[in-house]
Amino acid sequence: MSLLLEMFTYPFILRAFVVGILVSLCAALLGVPLVLKRYSMIGDGLSHVSFGALSVALACGWSPLPVSIPVVVVAALLLLRMTERSRMGADAAIAVTSASALAVGIIVTSLTTGMTTDVDSYMFGSILAMDRADVALSVGLSAAVLALFVLFYHRLFAITFDESFSQATGVKVGLYNTLLSVLTALTIVLGMRMMGAMLISSLVIFPALSAMRVLKSFRGVVICAAALSVISFCVGLTASYLLGTPVGASVVIVNLLVFLACCALSRMRRRG
């Protein structure tokens, strides 16, 4: 217990908690429509693009966030176009984009600085990565995501459930899809520093999947995904502090356990 209390005396852990809770909240909210629209791969693709952008920025000595945010937003729009245009080739296109971005990042890194701890922390996340600017940015971002999500909740539901019907009733489907992918891009850039490029997309996908196992209404799934995501993050971060494991991986494992528990619960319910 005293160990837990001691944990909160470190300012960097407090910052990690604030940023992590906000980012996992946003990721879970955005994750529900993304998973239902079969866009889960976009999150994965974006995190790799983000890694590429970060390593280039690092190699050139630029500050990482101002470089990677626009790059990832543009990538998000491109990936969205690909997904919309050809359902068939979309997953392949995303896989190619993400692998290429990763390759660019690795080559640039090995030619310049080499695999430093900085690069390692971008790949697999670091609890030390959060500075004051990150905290401010994530507070702003999550406020924006939350506000947009609440205001456009019904429209997001409609376009997620049935794009052609929404279009026919005059909802600007393209606009909301763009909004969704831009917000996802921002969430991923922010969360990546702590969770790592390889692991951040699980924050988008896992909570939505878990919630969908046990709940039947869209509203229920959204709220449950947000709650599960925040709880999993807090448990994961605490565990990583106590056990000395990396943050990103610990949070993913907690999410996995929650998902398995939800699977078991839904199976038990079906039998009983």
Next chain:
Amino acid sequence: MTEQKNILIDCRNVSLGYEGKAISSHLSFSLCSGDYLCVVGENGSGKSTLLKAMLGLLKPMEGQIARDKSLRAGAIGYLPQQTRAQRDFPATVNEVVLSGFLSGRKGRFFYTPSEKSRALMNMGKLGVLELKNRCYRELSGGQQQRVLLARALCAAGELLILDEPVTGLDPAAAHDMYHTLSYLNRTEGLAVVMVTHDLPNALKYATHVLHAGHKDWFFGTTAAYLASPYGEKFGGDAQ
């Protein structure tokens, strides 16, 4: 319903297609309030494309589609073909039906009490009221179509447009669907446009038929259609 018919949709010499390639050309027909129009024809003859054009989602390459003022602002009840993603979608029937009210009105983010009660009324009309809190993915195919039709009613003022509403339904559910549509058409006075492959059943209820072929097309009343060479070929066993 008064018998005064006003034209809801008027197509004049319309050619439709994608990326400069015409699928159907020089279509002319008009749809009046209270009509029940079946759009039939082979696969790839542009039936779904025509529906998109009627909904205003696709600009015709040539010609004009004039829509009545009452249909502006998306007040058309549309029942699209079901997508695979919808089959396992976590949403209650109530949530799905309410989403019919989002017809492009700006400035409001939430549903009003009157919209909520109208949604309940439409669910009652289609016999899905007791399923209100059930999960959409747990319903049978026929029940899902009824829910989607209730949603379409929430959006529709005068016109329902349906894309293959009975495809994938078992015969009993299909019969139910036709019955419901016919009720909405005759009693509630809604105009119905339906793309279908189920010609014999469709012709039982339709007042007009649009037959889309690859090179030519036919538009007329059901009786005229059955007497025409198209009707003899396709609907010979419908009488």
